[in-house]
Amino acid sequence: MNFSEILFDHVSSAIVVVDRSLLIKKCNKKFQELFGIKVDFINQPLGNTMGCFTKKLLPTKCGDDEKCLTCKIKDSINEVYNKNNSSPVFLFTEQFIVDGEPKKYHLNIRTKYLDYESGYYAMIIMDDVSELEEKRIHTEMLNSKLREMIRKKNEFLGIAAHDLRNPLSLIQSATNYIIDRKESVDPETYKKLMESILQTSQFSLELVNELLDVSAIETGKISLNLKSEDYNKLVYDCVEQNRNAAYNKGISIDIIRSDRVENVLIDRNKIFQVLSNLLSNAIKYSFPFKQIEIEVINDGEYVLTKVRDEGQGIPEAEQESIFEAFKKSSVMSTGGEKSTGLGLSIVKEFVKEHGGKIELKSSPGLGSEFIFSLPYKK
Numbered sequence: 058m059n060f061s062e063i064l065f066d067h068v069s070s071a072i073v074v075v076d077r078s079l080l081i082k083k084c085n086k087k088f089q090e091l092f093g094i095k096v097d098f099i100n101q102p103l104g105n106t107m108g109c110f111t112k113k114l115l116p117t118k119c120g121d122d123e124k125c126l127t128c129k130i131k132d133s134i135n136e137v138y139n140k141n142n143s144s145p146v147f148l149f150t151e152q153f154i155v156d157g158e159p160k161k162y163h164l165n166i167r168t169k170y171l172d173y174e175s176g177y178y179a180m181i182i183m184d185d186v187s188e189l190e191e192k193r194i195h196t197e198m199l200n201s202k203l204r205e206m207i208r209k210k211n212e213f214l215g216i217a218a219h220d221l222r223n224p225l226s227l228i229q230s231a232t233n234y235i236i237d238r239k240e241s242v243d244p245e246t247y248k249k250l251m252e253s254i255l256q257t258s259q260f261s262l263e264l265v266n267e268l269l270d271v272s273a274i275e276t277g278k279i280s281l282n283l284k285s286e287d288y289n290k291l292v293y294d295c296v297e298q299n300r301n302a303a304y305n306k307g308i309s310i311d312i313i314r315s316d317r318v319e320n321v322l323i324d325r326n327k328i329f330q331v332l333s334n335l336l337s338n339a340i341k342y343s344f345p346f347k348q349i350e351i352e353v354i355n356d357g358e359y360v361l362t363k364v365r366d367e368g369q370g371i372p373e374a375e376q377e378s379i380f381e382a383f384k385k386s387s388v389m390s391t392g393g394e395k396s397t398g399l400g401l402s403i404v405k406e407f408v409k410e411h412g413g414k415i416e417l418k419s420s421p422g423l424g425s426e427f428i429f430s431l432p433y434k435k
Contacts (some may be wrong), residue, residue: 071183074171077138079103079119079131082178091185093156103130110152110159133168134179144168148190149183163190206275212383217268224257224264231257260395267399271382274406281324281410288318288360292353295329299336306392307346310336316355322434327407332362334400335427339366341394343424359413359430370421379417380405404429 065072071088075081080100088094092107104111104119111124125131133144146167153160164183171178231250235242242250273279296310303310339349343366352363369388371379378384382402390396408415412432419425 069184071185072180073103073183074178074180075103075134076176076178077134079134081106088183091155091162091183092153104128108154110154130166130168130181133166134181137168137170137179138177141170141172143170148186150190161187163187210275217264221261221264224261227257228254228261260397264397264399267397267403270403271399274403279406279410281327283322283324285320286323286325288321288323289315289353291325291329292332292351292362295332295336296351299333299340302337303340303349306340306343308340308343308349310349310351312351312353314352314354316353318353318355318360318433321360321431323411323431324407328411328431331404331407331429332364334404335364335429338400339364339368339425341390341392341396342366342388343368344391355433358433360433361428361430363426363428365424365426367424370423370425371417371419372421376417376419380415 066086068085069087071085071091073081073084073088079102081098081103082100084094084098089098094106098106102119104125109119111122119125129147129149133147136142136144144167146165149162149164149166151162151164153162163186165186166184167182169180169182171180231254235247235250270279292312292315296312300310336349336351343349347367349367350363350365352361352365354361354363369391371386371388375384375386379386380401383398384402385396385398405415408429408431413430415427415429417425417427
């Protein structure tokens, strides 16, 4: 072995020399190691020898099938033969079969034209950058997620500011009206204005509280205060809290099944908020004199809670996104009640934090049924 061959075998790049028919004439040890070549490779097709995945699926000679028409390596070889020059460096990503196992490589490749002993060849120089490329792809994915988070955060702040501005403007207008006309405001007008201020401030407080919940969820700062609770009592208490709002619309709330669920490990406040939100929505979007039914089913492994109404239902096109923040349905409340568009996204996350799931079954005009599950942990 002469000195040039020693250098050839000890360079860090994988090097292979082929003729115009894509047959290997020479390669170095790095090339053999990279592709796990242990058989005689002289005058063998390049792609077949490298373990090209396409050649394993379609056992044809390298360059002979349609897939080869889009091969960048083949294109670079044709380019240097046509121009008698070197090709620019390009990134080649492909699946190979190495030592009997599929392996994905990211290779920086440049091809050089060789005129040697009255023969014309292409020398392909390959540098394995798989680790760097995978890191770059991973970094780009993280950057993409970060950009999406920033976009959502900006959208979030814009919607929040808009949703807070309107009720605050109403409160300001009503307050100014009372101040400017304090001597002449009749009792009935005064009462209506004060009720408007109360309702609007309650909505604003609800929005702020839900914004804080969403912020805690998005920043991963949500924490559960898990305690052993009587789930049946929680459901009963929640129904009683929402019964007055239902009564005002002539809507009945009935617990039609309540399996015994004692000493379940939950964060009572958060699960109370989950159930209260589902009941509130059922009341909000149901017409007067309808019925809401609740079922609590204990199968020993999970506690299933079903909230079923006879409301307007949710269009199928909106059902997939109904649990996203600020995704308000096109369905309008039946009594002019307001919605923040945040409740169901919070419900989903609170249930998820408990290790449970929530799903929706709904048909327009036939009502909706929300079902959430909680692991039965004592």
